[in-house]
Amino acid sequence: MTVTTVAITLVALVAMLLSALAVATLWWQLHAWRTPETLVATGFGGDPSTPSLSFSLLVPARHETAVLGDTLDLLAANDHPDFEIIAIIGHDDPETQAVADAASARHPGIVRVVIDHSEPKNKPKGMNTALPHCRGDVVGVFDAEDEVDIRLLRRVDAAFRRSGADVVQGGVQLMNFSTSWYSLRNCLEYFFWFRSRLHLHAEHRFIPLGGNTVFIKTDVLREAGGWDGECLAEDCDLGVRLSSTGHTVEVCYDPHLVTREETPDTIRSLVKQRTRWNQGFLQVLRKGQWKQLPPRQRRLARWTLFSPFLQAFTGVAAPAAVLTALVVHAPVPIALLTFVPMVPTMASLLFEIVALREFCRLYYVRPRRWDYVRLVLGTLPYSLLLSFAAVRAVVREARGQRGWEKTEHVGAHRGVTAYPSQPSYAPTGATP
Amino acid sequence: MTAVLDAPAIRIRPTPPQQRPRRTWGPSADVGIATSLGVLAAITRGTALGAQAFSDDEGTYVAQAWSVAHHGSLSPYTYWYDHPPLGWLVLSLWQVLSSPFVHSATAVGSGRSLMVVLSGIDAVLLYVASRRLGLSRLAGVGAAALWVLSPLALNYSRMVFLDGIALPLLLGAFVLALTPRRHLWIFALSGVLLAGAVLCKETLLLSVPAVVLAVWTRSEGRTRPYCLAAFGGPAVLLLGFYPLLATLKGELLPGADHVSLWSALRFQLIDRPSGGSPLSPGSASANQLSQWLALDPVLLVAGTVAAVVALRVRRLRPAALGLLVPVVVSLRPGYLPDPFVIALLPFCALALAGVVDAVVVASTRRRHRTLVRATAALAAALTVGVVAAPAYADWGPQRHSLDSAHAERDLVAAEAYIGSHVPKNQRLLVDDSLWVDLVEQGRPEKDVVWFYKTDFTNNLDPSVARALPDGYRDLQWVVSSPVLRSALAQYPGGLENARLAIRYSTVVATFGTGPTRLEVRRLHIPKGAPRPPAPHR
Numbered sequence: 001m002t003v004t005t006v007a008i009t010l011v012a013l014v015a016m017l018l019s020a021l022a023v024a025t026l027w028w029q030l031h032a033w034r035t036p037e038t039l040v041a042t043g044f045g046g047d048p049s050t051p052s053l054s055f056s057l058l059v060p061a062r063h064e065t066a067v068l069g070d071t072l073d074l075l076a077a078n079d080h081p082d083f084e085i086i087a088i089i090g091h092d093d094p095e096t097q098a099v100a101d102a103a104s105a106r107h108p109g110i111v112r113v114v115i116d117h118s119e120p121k122n123k124p125k126g127m128n129t130a131l132p133h134c135r136g137d138v139v140g141v142f143d144a145e146d147e148v149d150i151r152l153l154r155r156v157d158a159a160f161r162r163s164g165a166d167v168v169q170g171g172v173q174l175m176n177f178s179t180s181w182y183s184l185r186n187c188l189e190y191f192f193w194f195r196s197r198l199h200l201h202a203e204h205r206f207i208p209l210g211g212n213t214v215f216i217k218t219d220v221l222r223e224a225g226g227w228d229g230e231c232l233a234e235d236c237d238l239g240v241r242l243s244s245t246g247h248t249v250e251v252c253y254d255p256h257l258v259t260r261e262e263t264p265d266t267i268r269s270l271v272k273q274r275t276r277w278n279q280g281f282l283q284v285l286r287k288g289q290w291k292q293l294p295p296r297q298r299r300l301a302r303w304t305l306f307s308p309f310l311q312a313f314t315g316v317a318a319p320a321a322v323l324t325a326l327v328v329h330a331p332v333p334i335a336l337l338t339f340v341p342m343v344p345t346m347a348s349l350l351f352e353i354v355a356l357r358e359f360c361r362l363y364y365v366r367p368r369r370w371d372y373v374r375l376v377l378g379t380l381p382y383s384l385l386l387s388f389a390a391v392r393a394v395v396r397e398a399r400g401q402r403g404w405e406k407t408e409h410v411g412a413h414r415g416v417t418a419y420p421s422q423p424s425y426a427p428t429g430a431t432p
Numbered sequence: 433m434t435a436v437l438d439a440p441a442i443r444i445r446p447t448p449p450q451q452r453p454r455r456t457w458g459p460s461a462d463v464g465i466a467t468s469l470g471v472l473a474a475i476t477r478g479t480a481l482g483a484q485a486f487s488d489d490e491g492t493y494v495a496q497a498w499s500v501a502h503h504g505s506l507s508p509y510t511y512w513y514d515h516p517p518l519g520w521l522v523l524s525l526w527q528v529l530s531s532p533f534v535h536s537a538t539a540v541g542s543g544r545s546l547m548v549v550l551s552g553i554d555a556v557l558l559y560v561a562s563r564r565l566g567l568s569r570l571a572g573v574g575a576a577a578l579w580v581l582s583p584l585a586l587n588y589s590r591m592v593f594l595d596g597i598a599l600p601l602l603l604g605a606f607v608l609a610l611t612p613r614r615h616l617w618i619f620a621l622s623g624v625l626l627a628g629a630v631l632c633k634e635t636l637l638l639s640v641p642a643v644v645l646a647v648w649t650r651s652e653g654r655t656r657p658y659c660l661a662a663f664g665g666p667a668v669l670l671l672g673f674y675p676l677l678a679t680l681k682g683e684l685l686p687g688a689d690h691v692s693l694w695s696a697l698r699f700q701l702i703d704r705p706s707g708g709s710p711l712s713p714g715s716a717s718a719n720q721l722s723q724w725l726a727l728d729p730v731l732l733v734a735g736t737v738a739a740v741v742a743l744r745v746r747r748l749r750p751a752a753l754g755l756l757v758p759v760v761v762s763l764r765p766g767y768l769p770d771p772f773v774i775a776l777l778p779f780c781a782l783a784l785a786g787v788v789d790a791v792v793v794a795s796t797r798r799r800h801r802t803l804v805r806a807t808a809a810l811a812a813a814l815t816v817g818v819v820a821a822p823a824y825a826d827w828g829p830q831r832h833s834l835d836s837a838h839a840e841r842d843l844v845a846a847e848a849y850i851g852s853h854v855p856k857n858q859r860l861l862v863d864d865s866l867w868v869d870l871v872e873q874g875r876p877e878k879d880v881v882w883f884y885k886t887d888f889t890n891n892l893d894p895s896v897a898r899a900l901p902d903g904y905r906d907l908q909w910v911v912s913s914p915v916l917r918s919a920l921a922q923y924p925g926g927l928e929n930a931r932l933a934i935r936y937s938t939v940v941a942t943f944g945t946g947p948t949r950l951e952v953r954r955l956h957i958p959k960g961a962p963r964p965p966a967p968h969r
Contacts, residue, residue: 027617033658034616332680339676347665354657 008334014321015337021314022344025307030351032196032253042199044252046158053157055083056136056218060116060126061144065095068144072103075142076110080153085111086133088126120403123211124227124234131226140215141235147260148213155257156215165250166220167242169198170213171258175363177356177371181378182270182385183263184371188352190261191359195253202251206293206300208281209239209249213259220247231287232402233280240284240301244292255362271389274308278393279402281305312390315383318345349379462563466556469576473555476580477590478548482541482840485948487770488884488915490592491864494543495882497523498868508867508877509885510895513683513696516674519594519632522546537844539868543592550600551589555580557603558778564610565782566747567789575785584728585777595774598632601625602639603778606754609646609663619647619659623667630671634700638761639775642754649750700767709765717768724773732773735780738787738810748786755779842944846911847873849941849952858908861886861933863915881907883916886929903964904933905957912939912951928965936961 032042057075061068068087075085085107087100097113104111114133118125127141138160142148152170159168171194177187194210201207214235224241227234239249264270282305284290290301318341324330325338356375360367396402497520499508506517526546536542555576562572579585589596608622626643629636644663651659678684678693686692708715724732736759742752755776762768791807847869854860859879862870870880878899885896886903900906910916910933920927920934937953944950 030616030658030662033655035614036652036655039654332677335680336673336677339673343666343669346669347661350661350665351658354661357657358654 004331008331008337011321011325011330011334011337015340018314018318018321018341019344021310022318022341022348024303025311025314026344026348026351028197028200028307029192029348030196031200038199042195042251042253044155044159044254044257046155046162048151048154048158051080051082051154051157053082053138053160054136055080055138055140055153055156055215056134057083057085057140057142058088058127058130058134059085059142059144060088060123060130061096061100062090062093062121062126063096064144065099068096068099069103071142071144071146071148072100072111073106074150075148076103076107078148078150078153080157082136083110083153084135086130087111087113088116088130089113090121090126091115091117092121118229122229124231125229128226128229131222134218137218138215139218139221141212142259143212143261145261146212149257149259152213152257152259155252155254159250159252160215160217163248163250166217166247167209167239167249168215169202169207169210169249169251170215171195171253171255172210172213173255173258173260173363174263175260176262177359177365178368179263181374182267182382184356184374185352185378185382186263186270188355188359188375191355194251194258198251199253201300201304202249204297204300205248206243206290206297206304207239207249207251208233208236208284208304209242211235216242228287230402231280231283232276233284236277236280237284237287240290240305243297243301244289267385271385271392274386274389275392275396278308278390279397281308282393282397283402308386309390309394312383312386314341314345315380316387318342319380349376461569462559465569465573466559469559469573469580470552470556473576473580473589474548474552476586477551478545481544481548481590482537483838484587484590485839485914486540486843486865487591487593488864488919489771490540490543491867491915492882493520493523493592493594494539495864495867496520497527497543498539498871500524501528508871509882510691512691513678513693514700515594516631516634517677518628519597522597522632523592538840538847538865539872540592540843540865541840544590547590547592547596550596553600554589554603554778557600557607558781561603561607561610561751561778562782562785564607564612565751565786567786568792571785571789571792574788575781578731578781578784579778582728582731582777582781584724584731584773587727588771588774588777591771593771593774594633595635595771598629598636599774599778601629601632602636602643602775605629605643606646606750609643610650610750612650614650614652614655614659616655616659616662619651620662620666622647623663623665624670627667627670631674633771633775635758635769635772636775638758639754641757642750642779645753646750649746704767706765707768709763710768711763712765715765717762717765720768720770723770731777731780731784735777735784739779739783741787741810742783742790745786745790748783748790751779751782751786755783839948842948842950843869846941846943846950846952849943850909850911853940853952854909859906861904861907861910861930863911863913863919865913865915866911883910883927883930883933884919887923887927900929904929904936904955905961905964907933907955910934910937910953910955912953914948914950917947932962932964 032039059068059071059075072085072087087103089097089100097115100111100113104113112133114130116126116129118129131139138156140153140156156168156170159165172190173194174183174187174190177184198207198210216238220242224238224245228237231237242249264273285302285305290298290305293301321338322335322342325335330338352375353372356367356371496507496511496517499505500517500521501524505511506520511517523543523546527542530542530545534542534545536545558579559572559576562575563569567575589599602625605622605626608618608625611618611622622643626640630640647659647663648656675684675693683690683692684694686695705716707717707720710717710721712718735755739752739755739759742748743756758772758776762772787810791810843865847866850860850866850870851873856873856875857879859881860870860875861881861883864882864884867880867882871877881896881900886900910930912934916930916934920931933955934953936957937955939951940954941952942949943952
């Protein structure tokens with residue numbers, strides 16, 4: 001055994017590990033397109049013409065005067081025969097309350113307002129406050145800036161009846177892919193997450209739920225004790241808890257029915273948002289409820305909760321390994337080995353290009369050549385950004401910094417500008 | 433509003449009935465048939481394995497594989513990018529893994545044992561491919577039998593050629609691309625295998641369109657772009673490892689004092705003496721073709737005509753393309769390599785059996801017009817094959833012969849003689865098929881010299897020129913083999929060192945008789961013998 005042999009073995013092991021991680025990530029990411037039959041099965045299904053469930057839609061809002069009124073109007077216009085909307089407003093936020101009250105007056109019997117007195121305020125605590133007021137068979141969650149399709153509830157109703165599931169997760173899509181270089185990648189992350197990856201999670205019966213467009217049977221939710229008010233990823237936590245107690249989740253995606261959102265408006269807020277999700281995942285990991293699962297799902301849980309960190313790590317480690325080998329003039333076999341993880345890494349870039357094309361076709365926007373260039377050039381910087389957020393999350397969790405870092409939105413997804421930038425509860429969950 | 437949504441958002445195009453395999457891979461009958469065909473192929477190849485004459489290329493690849501296993505280098509001489517190295521990396525792995533089980537008298541003979549195994553796999557894959565192209569069981573057996581029993585296929589699939597090592601990868605890629613499940617990752621695996629095939633032998637790039645067409649026709653609608661990406665992405669990235677290897681070694685572009693991928697490609701594509709078109713009588717390429725046709729006049733010609741007919745049958749088009757693209761490219765003047773035919777023959781068999789199958793299907797559906805046309809075309813194909821090919825086969829010398837003397841027996845005897853009569857410190861000029869065996873006798877590698885490497889006119893290896901500053905005068909022995917003699921005849925102006933070595937040597941021992949004999953000759957260089965040709969770059 002020479003030094004070279006040892007070095008080659010070591011590099012080969014690392015290269016294999018990185019490649020395996022990258023391939024596993026691709027495997028999950030590309031689930032929906034596995035076969036034509038799989039793609040069809042990701043839809044809602046069922047018969048939407050005979051709705052039989054009743055819905056309570058929760059809309060937590062904090063300092064959202066600009067967008068809340070429109071959101072509530074759009075929700076109230078839904079074509080389902082039996083639903084109520086509960087706007088959850090902080091007691092210290094009279095401006096937003098005025099907007100909610102006005103909407104309630106416009107839609108009597110549909111929009112109600114619940115005042116949340118909890119301190120410090122966050123989204124899960126607000127929703128727990130509203131939970132006793134829910135009268136529907138099913139509780140749905142939306143964020144204050146969400147643009148919800150008016151046909152959605154009938155389809156969700158049908159999906160519940162068709163599948164017999166306890167939870168239905170609908171699609172959420174960031175729309176403003178052309179706003180900035182990172183918004184493009186952010187949109188694609190959501191696309192892969194809701195269009196594809198979540199379906200496989202549901203199939204394997206371990207799923208971190210999204211933060212909105214999620215529908216849970218009211219009695220199941222009450223039985224589970226509502227949301228964890230201390231967790232930064234309360235949606236993921238709820239999904240894990242429901243999975244652990246054997247409840248089934250149906251994920252449905254129809255490009256026409258997705259809830260439309262916007263990306264964080266600055267890199268700073270993107271990093272904060274991502275840090276919060278990662279930290280939330282860490283908290284769920286530490287809470288350890290997933291340990292009650294059977295072994296197979298337990299492994300899946302560990303993999304799922306770690307995957308944001310692994311993904312961030314491989315995105316940076318693969319090119320770093322190549323660079324190191326070139327800089328230190330490693331022997332040719334070693335240098336070749338370091339290029340192996342680049343194969344799945346580059347292949348995933350190719351799939352992103354294909355996905356961008358499909359995204360644009362589904363949502364009737366025309367991609368420009370420049371968008372593809374941005375997609376390719378943004379790969380490494382975005383990986384660095386994700387890695388930074390991953391490290392930051394670990395550091396904050398270790399230091400016990402568990403406060404909410406809020407995401408700002410400006411309404412870019414509505415094609416409307418000049419919304420005042422207000423802090424709000426983020427679309428916290430939706431966790432690609 | 434809901435009325436719009438009631439229609440399914442996504443529709444799957446049903447596979448057209450004629451394209452759908454009547455029964456896919458799985459039922460036990462198919463497993464049994466495929467296994468039998470594989471065993472039959474292995475038996476036909478494995479019988480009298482050493483009787484067939486050794487080609488110089490076989491020795492080269494065996495020696496390069498040996499060099500990988502023993503020295504971790506890609507060649508005993510400088511690796512000059514003659515071919516991508518995956519083929520002999522596989523062979524090297526086989527040498528290491530099979531050494532406890534396979535005992536052969538010569539290194540090339542043990543290399544051929546790999547080809548026996550691969551031929552078995554080829555036959556299985558050929559049958560599965562035929563089923564996935566929609567052929568009936570009987571037609572599938574016919575396709576595989578054509579390949580298993582063809583003397584041409586038999587001859588070439590026994591030999592340690594890179595094309596032969598690549599063939600199961602190509603057929604594997606083709607079979608996977610024809611997946612009835614249309615699974616994304618199956619297409620990805622197909623791309624990986626295809627890249628592997630091309631990394632074994634670069635000429636298999638000509639078979640790529642067939643596999644691409646198979647992926648295109650099998651994948652569908654909304655998932656097709658993803659399937660194409662899954663197929664093409666890994667394939668292209670893996671192929672990139674070949675230029676990457678050259679780049680990392682600093683040998684991508686030509687430079688002073690080193691070989692380069694660029695020069696090698698230039699040599700193969702531009703500088704290599706053209707053999708003319710196979711269609712111009714008397715050319716080297718025409719000789720090559722006639723040698724193929726001498727072994728089997730039917731399969732190649734009838735298969736090609738059948739492939740033209742098969743273009744009209746949608747489900748057979750990928751197989752037709754697998755044959756017609758390389759055929760059309762090889763018809764233009766250029767260098768036509770001896771093993772080129774290896775990758776064509778399975779597609780000949782598929783096209784021929786496929787067209788027969790299509791005729792039978794048409795007849796049961798009472799489509800008389802189609803039936804008449806197809807039968808006429810097939811009859812024409814067979815007539816052309818049977819009548820024209822033997823005539824064509826008479827054009828050239830017949831180098832390969834299945835019933836030649838026992839090549840390996842003579843080789844073993846010659847090597848034994850050298851082992852006991854040639855001192856270990858004396859230098860021999862040999863052809864590649866002896867190289868590994870003589871080195872394993874304990875001779876220094878520099879003292880067993882490939883005769884081809886002493887041709888400084890097109891030598892791409894500076895190390896040989898350094899080791900033999902005095903050319904043929906630095907040699908004590910030369911082994912004159914059929915390979916050496918035919919090379920001297922083939923390059924009248926070249927191989928001067930080998931030519932002079934023969935001229936200034938006398939026969940000490942002879943093994944075998946006639947044109948396949950091996951002579952061990954000792955050099956006696958008189959004063960005033962000509963200077964060796966000066967090495968030049």
